[in-house]
Amino acid sequence: MNKVTVCRKAHFNAAHRLYRKDWNDAQNEAIFDKCSNPYFHGHNYELIVSVTGEIDAETGYVMDMKVLKDLIKLHIEDAFDHKNLNEQVPEFSTLIPTAENISVVIWEKLRPHISSEKDLSITLYETPRNYVKFSGPN
Numbered sequence: 479m480n481k482v483t484v485c486r487k488a489h490f491n492a493a494h495r496l497y498r499k500d501w502n503d504a505q506n507e508a509i510f511d512k513c514s515n516p517y518f519h520g521h522n523y524e525l526i527v528s529v530t531g532e533i534d535a536e537t538g539y540v541m542d543m544k545v546l547k548d549l550i551k552l553h554i555e556d557a558f559d560h561k562n563l564n565e566q567v568p569e570f571s572t573l574i575p576t577a578e579n580i581s582v583v584i585w586e587k588l589r590p591h592i593s594s595e596k597d598l599s600i601t602l603y604e605t606p607r608n609y610v611k612f613s614g615p616n
């Protein structure tokens with residue numbers, strides 16, 4: 479059977495601060511640079527959610543894109559958009575909200591809602607030039 483990847487783009491704005499509570503400001507700035515700013519700062523995150531699977535013989539779909547759109551809206555955009563990730567999103571109360579960790583959290587939030595025969599992959603742009611990908615634990 480032919481496996482096809484369908485992709486849905488989405489977007490959210492969010493603030494964060496990258497720092498470790500057990501490090502002082504100088505250590506945090508040395509590692510996280512401007513992203514350790516104690517007053518937080520924002521990014522325009524661009525998200526691409528990719529689902530790979532066989533084409534359904536009846537519908538011709540891998541996945542109904544309206545369903546995927548609604549899942550992203552409910553579980554990601556409503557949870558992250560215009561939020562301070564450190565302060566307002568429980569997953570980041572003890573997890574540093576790097577693009578890497580955000581991509582894993584997004585994958586974990588969506589995975590239970592997508593049929594297990596399909597593969598799920600997350601691409602997350604933190605800036606137009608910096609992006610990460612996560613396709614699940616190996």
Ligand code: NI
Nearest residue numbers: 494513519521
């Ligand atoms: Ni940042």
